[in-house]
Amino acid sequence: MKQPDPEDAAVAGTSSLCPTCVEWRCGVGSLLTPDEARQIAAVSVRRQVPAGTELMATPNLRDSCIALLRGVVKVSRLLTDGRQQIVSLKSAPDLLGAPFAPPGEVSVRAVTEADIYCVPRHAFEAVVRQNRGLEHRLHLRALEDLSEAEALLLTLGRKTARERLATFLLDMAGRFRPAEIGKRCDTLDPAYDHDTLDLPLTRAEIGDFLGLTFETVSRQFAALRRDGLIDFSDARRVSVKDRKRLRSAAGT
Amino acid sequence: MKQPDPEDAAVAGTSSLCPTCVEWRCGVGSLLTPDEARQIAAVSVRRQVPAGTELMATPNLRDSCIALLRGVVKVSRLLTDGRQQIVSLKSAPDLLGAPFAPPGEVSVRAVTEADIYCVPRHAFEAVVRQNRGLEHRLHLRALEDLSEAEALLLTLGRKTARERLATFLLDMAGRFRPAEIGKRCDTLDPAYDHDTLDLPLTRAEIGDFLGLTFETVSRQFAALRRDGLIDFSDARRVSVKDRKRLRSAAGT
DNA sequence: CGGGTCATTGATGCTCATCAAGCACAGTGG
DNA sequence: CCACTGTGCTTGATGAGCATCAATGACCCG
Numbered sequence: 001m002k003q004p005d006p007e008d009a010a011v012a013g014t015s016s017l018c019p020t021c022v023e024w025r026c027g028v029g030s031l032l033t034p035d036e037a038r039q040i041a042a043v044s045v046r047r048q049v050p051a052g053t054e055l056m057a058t059p060n061l062r063d064s065c066i067a068l069l070r071g072v073v074k075v076s077r078l079l080t081d082g083r084q085q086i087v088s089l090k091s092a093p094d095l096l097g098a099p100f101a102p103p104g105e106v107s108v109r110a111v112t113e114a115d116i117y118c119v120p121r122h123a124f125e126a127v128v129r130q131n132r133g134l135e136h137r138l139h140l141r142a143l144e145d146l147s148e149a150e151a152l153l154l155t156l157g158r159k160t161a162r163e164r165l166a167t168f169l170l171d172m173a174g175r176f177r178p179a180e181i182g183k184r185c186d187t188l189d190p191a192y193d194h195d196t197l198d199l200p201l202t203r204a205e206i207g208d209f210l211g212l213t214f215e216t217v218s219r220q221f222a223a224l225r226r227d228g229l230i231d232f233s234d235a236r237r238v239s240v241k242d243r244k245r246l247r248s249a250a251g252t
Numbered sequence: 253m254k255q256p257d258p259e260d261a262a263v264a265g266t267s268s269l270c271p272t273c274v275e276w277r278c279g280v281g282s283l284l285t286p287d288e289a290r291q292i293a294a295v296s297v298r299r300q301v302p303a304g305t306e307l308m309a310t311p312n313l314r315d316s317c318i319a320l321l322r323g324v325v326k327v328s329r330l331l332t333d334g335r336q337q338i339v340s341l342k343s344a345p346d347l348l349g350a351p352f353a354p355p356g357e358v359s360v361r362a363v364t365e366a367d368i369y370c371v372p373r374h375a376f377e378a379v380v381r382q383n384r385g386l387e388h389r390l391h392l393r394a395l396e397d398l399s400e401a402e403a404l405l406l407t408l409g410r411k412t413a414r415e416r417l418a419t420f421l422l423d424m425a426g427r428f429r430p431a432e433i434g435k436r437c438d439t440l441d442p443a444y445d446h447d448t449l450d451l452p453l454t455r456a457e458i459g460d461f462l463g464l465t466f467e468t469v470s471r472q473f474a475a476l477r478r479d480g481l482i483d484f485s486d487a488r489r490v491s492v493k494d495r496k497r498l499r500s501a502a503g504t
Numbered sequence: 505c506g507g508g509t510c511a512t513t514g515a516t517g518c519t520c521a522t523c524a525a526g527c528a529c530a531g532t533g534g
Numbered sequence: 535c536c537a538c539t540g541t542g543c544t545t546g547a548t549g550a551g552c553a554t555c556a557a558t559g560a561c562c563c564g
Contacts, residue, residue, distance in 0.1 A: 077406040080504045085409040087402040100388075101395045106402070136352075139391040143353045146394060149401040150339040150358070154329040156408040157337040157463030161520065203543065211409030213521055218544055235543060252332045413552065455511065465553055470512055487511060487560095 028067050028093045031141060036131050040067065043123035048115050055096070055108040055116070062103050064118045066096040071114025072200040076107045076208065086209040087149065091175060091200075098142060099124040111200050156211045159251055164210040165220040166250035169230065173197050173240055195240040203235075224249070280319050280345045283393060288383050292319065295375035300367050307348070307360040307368070314355050316370045318348040323366025324452040328359045328460065338461040339401065343427060343452075350394060351376040363452050408463045411503055416462040417472045418502035421482065425449050425492055447492040455487075476501070 032040065044067070049055070055073065056062050066073075068090055075088040075096065087106070090096055092115075096108055099121055128134050155167050176197045199206070203214040203221075210217070224230045229246045231239045240246055284292065296319070301307070307325065308314050318325075320342055327340040327348065339358070342348055344367075348360055351373055380386050407419050428449045451458070455466040455473075462469070476482045481498045483491045492498055 077402055079406070079410060083410040083503075085406040087405045098395055100392055101399075104399055104402075135391060136387060139387060139394060140352060142391060142394040142398060143350055146398045146401060147353075147356055149398060149405060150329055150356075153339045153401060153404060153408060154331070154337040156405060157460075158331060158335040202541090208409075214543080215522085215545085216520060219520090222544075251335075454509090466511080467513085467554080468552060471552095474512075 028095050031095060031137055032134070033131075036127065036134055039127045039131070040119055040124065041117065043127070044117040044119045046115070046117050049110050049113070051110055051112050051114075053110045053114075055110065056103075056106070061118060063121050064097070065099055065121055065124050066108070067117040067119060068092045068094045068096060069115040069117065071116075072111040073114060074109055074111050074201075074205065074209075076109070077105065078107055084208050085211065086205065087152070088145065089201075089209065095141070097121075098138060099128055111205065161210075161212055161216050161220050162223065162249060163251040164212065165206075165217065165224060166229070166246050168206065168210055169197075169224075169238060169240065170243075170246060170250055172199065176200055193239075195243065197238055197240075199236045199238060280347050283347060283389055284386070285383075288379065288386055291379045291383070292371055292376065293369065295379070296369040296371045298367070298369050300365070301362050303362055303364050303366075305362045305366075307362065308355075308358070313370060315373050316349070317351055317373055317376050318360070319369040319371060320344045320346050320348060321367040321369065323368075324363040325366060326361055326363050326453075326457065326461075328361070329357065330359055336460050337463065338457065339404070340397065341453075341461065347393070349373075350390060351380055363457065413462075413464055413468050413472050414475065414501060415503040416464065417458075417469065417476060418481070418498050420458065420462055421449075421476075421490060421492065422495075422498060422502055424451065428452055445491075447495065449490055449492075451488045451490060 028037070046069075055066060070092045072092075073090045073096060074086045075090065076084050076086045078084050084107075089111075097103070128138065155164055159167065173195070174197075176199065177194065201209065203217045206212075206217045207214045212220075221230070221232070224246075225232060227245075229240070229242050229249060231241055233239070280289070298321075307318060322344045324344075325342045325348060326338045327342065328336050328338045330336050336359075341363075349355070380390065407416055411419065425447070426449075428451065429446065453461065455469045458464075458469045459466045464472075473482070473484070476498075477484060479497075481492070481494050481501060483493050485491070
């Protein structure tokens with residue numbers, strides 16, 4: 001399944017990755033055993049893509065799953081007039097597009113530069129059939145995704161703009177601590193400030209995630225800052241100043 | 253696993269069910285083979301519950317899955333101040349609460365009178381482990397639920413009230429044709445009017461599903477009626493008068 | 505008949521979208 | 535080196551869309 005591919009050349013350029021973590025990365029977290037990870041890697045093509053790349057662009061890719069090794073990716077649904085709703089934010093190490101799932105009418109776009117494995121869907125499915133227990137783990141992962149989607153439904157359906165932003169910040173905290181974007185080797189380093197995060201998204205993308213306009217996102221951030229719940233060192237780096245009040249601002 | 257239960261007495265009261273369909277009903281659609289359905293039934297307790305019953309009320313039930321044999325059930329997430337978002341509407345025959353899923357912080361409430369099987373989670377999981385292929389079908393079902401949730405995310409995040417109502421009506425059409433609420437034996441009867449449906453939900457519940465107030469639901473229904481897209485014979489019975497314009501009103 | 509739930513409709517106001525202007529910054533090419 | 539341009543962010547002014555509050559009618563049931 002592993003075809004020689006010009007994209008493979010890009011692998012050389014990714015040697016800045018922590019070498020001791022490569023296998024773990026290939027493992028997409030705890031989803032795969034090392035052996036399963038090797039089997040997946042054997043049928044995959046590795047690529048490095050710049051920020052903004054649409055990953056479901058070609059029919060070839062539409063029939064693949066994507067293992068995200070580094071970077072952040074947004075999964076969106078679109079209306080014909082251009083309105084867009086981000087339905088899921090994925091960060092390494094995670095899997096995009098479940099095997100057995102019909103491709104679905106979504107857009108999948110890299111938010112940051114990203115390293116990915118493209119896994120042909122039918123090859124992935126063959127690996128799943130050959131490894132007892134893997135489908136169970138995929139099933140659990142799908143149920144977690146469903147639960148996350150339901151939490152976002154509550155946010156979009158019933159929360160105010162301020163509550164949405166507070167919810168979003170609490171959600172992002174812990175996922176995007178500074179200098180961790182695209183680097184996960186340091187997860188166990190206790191020196192990190194758990195209350196500071198680097199937002200990988202623009203204001204417009206945050207709006208697309210929360211069902212708001214980018215102006216409203218900007219204004220509500222300013223309001224939360226005025227109220228002393230958070231602070232910004234620059235537009236993308238937020239510090240949670242008062243987690244208790246931020247939680248209460250999120251409406252539980 | 254089958255305990256003698258006072259609720260079993262209620263079974264006698266459900267003999268109005270089409271007898272030829274009982275097994276199919278137990279099968280929760282195409283999810284279960286007849287044999288699997290029998291195994292599930294053997295470890296379950298059947299109950300009939302009135303409209304409005306909270307199904308996750310007791311710890312006992314919280315640790316069960318529910319096979320919905322007849323009726324409509326809403327799955328909601330709640331905010332502490334009482335705001336509510338319906339994240340999923342289930343109608344017979346369907347399954348509520350996946351095996352292996354952590355119980356989750358949801359409310360599950362019967363919208364209509366309903367017949368259910370309560371399946372202890374661990375017993376269900378044992379059946380899954382003993383039937384190759386069943387987990388695969390549950391996995392596919394979870395992925396479908398996820399896709400539905402994403403579609404609702406787009407609706408809540410990016411559509412206007414009018415678009416939400418149009419989307420909702422198109423979604424309900426085909427699910428709730430008249431006289432089919434709680435009766436599924438007649439699915440193949442071609443005499444039914446595919447453009448008329450009986451809404452199982454109150455205006456307030458539709459609002460909780462679409463992230464609107466009941467007044468807005470009522471007003472938008474009135475507007476769609478004025479515009480000739482739909483008509484009401486009574487508050488719950490809708491006819492789609494112009495499916496093409498309704499689709500365009502739904503924003504695709 | 506009285507009280508309950510459900511639905512409709514009107515009046516009013518708040519929240520957030522829209523439109524618009526200006527600033528900071530990075531990249532590009534003269 | 536410095537306009538020139540594009541992108542991202544902030545802030546202000548205005549208005550639309552929907553929530554809120556309130557009154558009323560239909561229906562059902564004890």
